[in-house]
Amino acid sequence: MGRRIAFQEERCTQCHLCELHCSLAFGEKGIFEYRPSIARIRVTANDDETKYVAHVCLQCEDPLCLPACPTGAITKDAATGVVLVEDALCVGCASCVEACPFDCIFLVRDLAVKCEVCDDPLCVKACAVGALSLVDGDEETRRKQTQVYGEVRL
Amino acid sequence: MNGWMGTILRVDLTSGALVKQELDPELAKAYVGGRGLATKILFDELQIDCDPLSPQNMLLFANGPLTLTGALSSGRYMVVCKSPLTGTICCSNSGGYFPAAFKSAGYDVIVFTGKAVKPVYLWIDDDNVEIRDASGVWGLDTRSTCSAIQRETHKNARIACIGPAGENLVRFAAIINDGERAAARSGVGAVMGSKLLKAVACRGTKGVRVADPEELLRALTIGDHIKKADLGIAFGEFGTPLFADVMNANNIMPTKNFQEGFFESADLINGAEIIDRTLVRSKACYGCCLNCGRNTRLPANSKYQGRGDGPEYETIFSLGSNICIGDLCTLTKMNYLCNEMGMDTMDAGTTLATLMELRDLGLIEEAEIGFPLTWGDGDNCIRLLEMIGTGKGFGTEAGRGGAYLAAKYGAPQVFMGSKGQGFAGYHPRAMVGQGLLYATSPEGGNHTTGNTIQPEINGIPQPMDPLRPEGKPEMVISRQNETAFADACGVCVFPYMLMEEGTEILADFYSAAVGEHYSERDVRKLGERIFNLEREFNRRLGLSRQNDTLPDRLTKEPHTSGIGEGNVVPLEEMLNRYYALRGWDQEGLPTQEKLHELSIR
Numbered sequence: 001m002g003r004r005i006a007f008q009e010e011r012c013t014q015c016h017l018c019e020l021h022c023s024l025a026f027g028e029k030g031i032f033e034y035r036p037s038i039a040r041i042r043v044t045a046n047d048d049e050t051k052y053v054a055h056v057c058l059q060c061e062d063p064l065c066l067p068a069c070p071t072g073a074i075t076k077d078a079a080t081g082v083v084l085v086e087d088a089l090c091v092g093c094a095s096c097v098e099a100c101p102f103d104c105i106f107l108v109r110d111l112a113v114k115c116e117v118c119d120d121p122l123c124v125k126a127c128a129v130g131a132l133s134l135v136d137g138d139e140e141t142r143r144k145q146t147q148v149y150g151e152v153r154l
Numbered sequence: 155m156n157g158w159m160g161t162i163l164r165v166d167l168t169s170g171a172l173v174k175q176e177l178d179p180e181l182a183k184a185y186v187g188g189r190g191l192a193t194k195i196l197f198d199e200l201q202i203d204c205d206p207l208s209p210q211n212m213l214l215f216a217n218g219p220l221t222l223t224g225a226l227s228s229g230r231y232m233v234v235c236k237s238p239l240t241g242t243i244c245c246s247n248s249g250g251y252f253p254a255a256f257k258s259a260g261y262d263v264i265v266f267t268g269k270a271v272k273p274v275y276l277w278i279d280d281d282n283v284e285i286r287d288a289s290g291v292w293g294l295d296t297r298s299t300c301s302a303i304q305r306e307t308h309k310n311a312r313i314a315c316i317g318p319a320g321e322n323l324v325r326f327a328a329i330i331n332d333g334e335r336a337a338a339r340s341g342v343g344a345v346m347g348s349k350l351l352k353a354v355a356c357r358g359t360k361g362v363r364v365a366d367p368e369e370l371l372r373a374l375t376i377g378d379h380i381k382k383a384d385l386g387i388a389f390g391e392f393g394t395p396l397f398a399d400v401m402n403a404n405n406i407m408p409t410k411n412f413q414e415g416f417f418e419s420a421d422l423i424n425g426a427e428i429i430d431r432t433l434v435r436s437k438a439c440y441g442c443c444l445n446c447g448r449n450t451r452l453p454a455n456s457k458y459q460g461r462g463d464g465p466e467y468e469t470i471f472s473l474g475s476n477i478c479i480g481d482l483c484t485l486t487k488m489n490y491l492c493n494e495m496g497m498d499t500m501d502a503g504t505t506l507a508t509l510m511e512l513r514d515l516g517l518i519e520e521a522e523i524g525f526p527l528t529w530g531d532g533d534n535c536i537r538l539l540e541m542i543g544t545g546k547g548f549g550t551e552a553g554r555g556g557a558y559l560a561a562k563y564g565a566p567q568v569f570m571g572s573k574g575q576g577f578a579g580y581h582p583r584a585m586v587g588q589g590l591l592y593a594t595s596p597e598g599g600n601h602t603t604g605n606t607i608q609p610e611i612n613g614i615p616q617p618m619d620p621l622r623p624e625g626k627p628e629m630v631i632s633r634q635n636e637t638a639f640a641d642a643c644g645v646c647v648f649p650y651m652l653m654e655e656g657t658e659i660l661a662d663f664y665s666a667a668v669g670e671h672y673s674e675r676d677v678r679k680l681g682e683r684i685f686n687l688e689r690e691f692n693r694r695l696g697l698s699r700q701n702d703t704l705p706d707r708l709t710k711e712p713h714t715s716g717i718g719e720g721n722v723v724p725l726e727e728m729l730n731r732y733y734a735l736r737g738w739d740q741e742g743l744p745t746q747e748k749l750h751e752l753s754i755r
Contacts, residue, residue, distance in 0.1 A: 013445035015438035016254070021224065021374075024367055034223050035361025036258065044310075048461065049449055050434060128377055128443035 002081015003117045003134070004059040005041070005124065006141040009148045011131035014052035016043045018123035018132055025122050026113070038108045040115045041123050041132075046152045053152040054132065056123070057104040057115040058142060059083050065114075068099030073112070085112050102146065103154035156365045157219030157667040158182050162195075163261045163283065165276060167349050168209060168268030172283050177262055184753065186664075187218035187262055189245040190642035190684040192234035195265060196243070197687055202694050206238035206341075207323055207348040209269035215314070215354065216264075217257040218644020222362045222441065224370035225663035226377055227646035229253050229440030232337075238348075239325045239341035239501065239555055240574040240598045243691040246328070246342045247602060248314075249439030249646055250335030255312035257644075258358030266349060275315070275353035277307050280360065288352035293318060295494040296330040297462075299353055307355050315353035316343045317496025322545035323347055324553035326501035330493055334463035335439070338498040339600050340575060341555075365669025369662060376659060377443035380652055385612075386444070389652070392425030393436065393446040397467035397579070397607075399424055402475075404611055404620075405716025406581040409475045410529060411507035412570045412707055415581040416715045419480025423470050427482050437463070444648060450486060458487035458536075465489040465499070468601060471579030472503025476570075477510060477529060484532035488539060495543030500600075501555055502542065504576025506535055508556035508569050517563040523548050567706050573598030573697075578605070582708050584718025585610040587618075587626035589709075590728045591633065593702045594742075596688035602641075603685075604633035608651060615654045621721045627732035632678070636660075638688075639681035683752040686736075686744050690754060699742040702729060 022039040024032065036042075041056040059076075063083050066074045073089035074096060076082070085096075085105075092110035105114040117134070124132045135141065155177070164173040185194040192214040204210035214234040221228055231253035237244035256264075259278045273288040286306070291299045296317040303313050314331035320343030327343030328336040337343075346352075364370060380386040388396050401407035402420040409417040421427065428448055437447035451461040465473070465485055473479060473488045492499045510529055512518045520526055524547055527534050541549025552559065556576055560569035571577050575598030582589030587606040595603040609629050610620040618625050636657045640647045643664055650656030658674040665672045672680075692701075704725055712720045733740055737748035749755060 013436060013438040013447075015442050015445065016229075016251075016440050017443060020222070020441055023361065024224070027361065031363060032365070032367040033361035033363045035359075036222075036254070037359035038361070049437075052435075052437075125374055128374075128381060129445065 002059050003136050004082070005056045005115055005117060005121060006133050006135040006138050007054050007056055007145050008131050008141060009051060009053055009144070011129050012052040012054060013129055014043060014045055015128070017126040017128060018054055019043050021122040021126035025118065038113070040106065040113055042106070042154055044152060044154050051148060051152050053148055055103045055149060055154050057083060058102060058145060059117070064099045064101065065096035065105050068095045070095060080117070082117050083114065084116055085114060087111055102149035104149070155179060155182070156363050156669045157223070158187065159257060159260050159262050159360065159362070161261050162263045162265060164265045164267070165285070166268045167266060167270040167274065167285070167351060170285055172285070182219070185684065186639065186642035186680055188216045188232040188642045188644045189234065189638060190680070192216040192232060192263055193243060193245065193684060193687055193691065195263065196234055196236070197691050200236060202691070204236065206236045206241065206345060209349065211236050211345055211348070213266040213342070213345050213349065214263055215256065217253050217262060218642055219667055220663060221644030222254045222257045223364055223667050224367065224373050225643070225645055225667065226373045226649040227439070227442040227444065228644065229442060230644050230646050231256055232641055232644070233329055233342045235342060235345045237340040237342070237597065238323070238344045242573055242596060242598065242695065242697065243688045244340035244342065244597045245602070245641060246337040246339045247641060248329070248331055248335045248337040249442070250332040251440050252312040252314045252331035252335070252356065253644070254440040255356040255358055257362060258360050259356045260358060260360045264354070266351060269348065270350040273350045273352050275303060275351065275355060278354070278356045279308065280358055291352055292321065296496045297333040297494060300333045303353055303355050308357050311355045311357045313353055313355045315496070316346045317494060317543065318545070319495040319497035319543040319553070320344055320347035322543070322553065324497055324542055325555045325558070326498040326505070328496050328498045330496050334493060336493065336498065338500065339602060340597055343496050364667045366666040369666035373663065377649065380649055381443060385652055390436070390445055392429070393448050394467035395425035395428055395448070395465065395470055398470050400611065401471070401579060404584065405713070405718055406584045406611070407475050408471055408570070408577070408579055408581045410478055411476060411511045411568070412577070412581060414714045415584055415718065417475035417480070420475060422480045423474045423482050423485055431482055432486055434461070439646065442646065446648065452483055452486060456483040458483055460487060460490045462490040462493055464493070468579050469499040469503070472500040472576070476503055476507050477535065479530055479532055479535070481532060488536060491536060491539050491543070495539070497543060500578065501576045502539060504556040504569070504571060505552055505559065506538065508560050509552065511568045512559065512563050512565060515565060515568070517565055570705060570707065571599040572703060573701055575599045580605060580607065581713070582704065582723050583713035583721050584716060585620040586623055586723045586728070587620070587630050589704055589723035589725060590626055590732060591630045593704050593725055593729070594630070594634070594732060596685070596692050604630070604637040606630065606633060621718050623724045623728045626728055627735050630732065631735055634685050635678050635681035637681070638684040639677045642680065642684055683754060686748065686752050687754055689744055690749065693743050699729070699740070702742050
């Protein structure tokens with residue numbers, strides 16, 4: 001259980017608006033910048049373009065990124081279920097990036113970053129086709145999401 | 155700088171020199187970016203009388219200050235050069251994902267000069283720029299080129315490339331990005347081929363800074379409104395193929411080389427038919443909420459196989475109604491073939507239509523082509539398109555385009571275009587403003603310097619009689635100027651075109667991105683400056699009123715059906731008024747006062 005951004009592949013149009021707007025929320029202080037390379041949600045498609053996929057953290061029950069971290073920078077919030085990265089502890093080794101089988105944690109400016117579920121997520125607002133939603137739980141979507149992330153790598 | 159990346163990349167293919175030049179902020183403000191800035195650079199630097207396919211021609215890729223921002227449909231880039239199809243200025247544009255990658259690599263404009271000694275491609279990985287050997291991919295189709303270069307560079311690199319048609323200097327060769335999207339018109343792919351430049355691959359991690367993100371976030375609400383309006387719903391569901399129904403219902407779907415405006419089999423090649431037979435799913439360009447793209451696959455029971463994007467409406471007209479092909483699978487196969495070969499579906503269609511009519515008139519022998527070529531003969535059209543792309547047999551001649559063929563075989567009036575470029579899919583005899591727009595476009599008969607569907611057919615912002623000249627010069631000037639500004643910003647015109655207040659909204663986005671206030675009037679003036687600069691470029695080449703023409707079929711032969719039956723385009727009457735309103739002389743040349751007013755020189 002827990003809060004997370006749910007993604008429904010069949011609705012996606014590969015427009016990248018989620019990625020573009022996510023990046024706006026995480027720029028350096030005082031700078032307003034559209035910068036997809038720092039986004040915490042990333043869009044791709046498979047080779048024959050039959051699947052469009054936005055990779056965004058599933059906030060796993062037993063996240064593989066967590067034990068992979070050698071410094072204890074990754075924790076799972078017991079109350080919300082959200083998996084968090086503590087910047088001050090992160091050494092940018094990318095072990096978590098390697099460990100995540102879903103391509104949902106990224107290295108940005110030598111720090112691990114991932115979706116930590118904003119209160120009012122801009123990615124969800126930006127999604128014009130309802131492929132993204134802020135949910136609590138929703139196991140059915142999670143199962144499908146897990147499957148498609150396995151099939152379509154970033 | 156807010157909006158701009160601040161860097162022009164200069165690539166001299168002759169010497170291999172790579173130079174990064176700071177973008178002059180005053181120049182950026184005066185010409186915005188994209189079509190404006192690139193045209194200004196070309197205007198200032200090109201040896202104007204050069205052969206378009208010689209090393210002296212320049213090729214410019216340009217995004218705009220709104221590309222890769224939250225502005226509606228911000229994923230577009232422009233290609234500017236002297237066109238080998240028309241011999242004039244040209245600007246071809248495309249969406250997809252390449253434009254975002256190009257801008258995030260940190261450049262506003264790439265200026266290619268000279269000619270490489272052997273085939274090369276440019277690999278841009280943020281600040282690292284390399285000219286690489288392309289001998290391994292020369293000859294490959296566009297999709298294979300993309301995958302091969304991704305393997306050599308980065309799996310997420312975005313690629314714009316030419317196919318065999320560009321290599322073989324087909325005068326209507328396109329530059330295809332992301333395997334599917336095309337900077338199609340005016341033969342920009344042939345210019346790339348003449349420089350032995352196979353591809354540009356980009357990967358970027360930089361960001362686009364903006365002054366006022368809150369204002370740009372308004373795009374999300376506006377986008378939502380567009381998508382919920384009737385036109386927006388239909389556009390999302392059917393994409394541009396929606397226009398097939400609209401045009402045919404209004405008897406303006408060019409048919410049989412513009413002899414008619416109604417195609418009896420239109421409902422076999424329209425948007426609904428695509429959904430029934432070929433649609434895999436709809437698709438959007440980077441940063442666009444409209445998803446008008448069609449990701450398609452030919453069904454197993456079809457005579458032809460393949461997958462790709464399309465057809466768009468312009469292809470439905472050019473390779474469908476205009477050559478009397480009423481089968482979606484045949485038409486789609488031709489679309490795929492053009493994308494793979496890297497050529498414009500529109501002038502490919504115009505060329506086929508020209509040849510078919512020349513055959514009807516007995517002006518070209520079947521033996522010369524090598525096989526029969528008649529209206530609606532899909533197999534032989536496919537055969538000829540392959541020959542054009544690969545430069546085989548009669549394909550070499552056909553690859554010079556419809557205007558060349560019509561003149562060569564003694565019937566220049568058979569070519570349905572202006573300044574050597576084939577018309578788009580809107581029959582001007584029953585929407586005469588579109589005729590004026592085609593005739594006065596600095597690039598010839600294309601649909602990307604503006605179109606008049608909204609005012610003439612849909613009655614937005616107010617209804618006007620499509621058959622009459624009254625009010626048309628004013629409207630056309632307005633469409634041309636606003637389109638020039640949109641092309642300079644690096645956005646797609648579609649969402650703005652769908653709204654009455656589209657240009658005002660675009661002005662607001664531009665202001666928000668760059669951090670200075672521009673009113674709707676201001677941005678229209680910027681568009682006017684760009685348009686006049688293009689005309690001034692053409693004036694230096696000796697073009698004037700005598701080049702602002704339409705074929706007799708549009709001005710003398712009466713329309714055959716619908717409310718426009720019997721109508722023709724009263725071009726000269728509209729031109730007189732258009733020139734006067736433009737502040738040009740009656741030869742169609744911008745006056746010194748106008749140039750001074752617009753600070754052009």
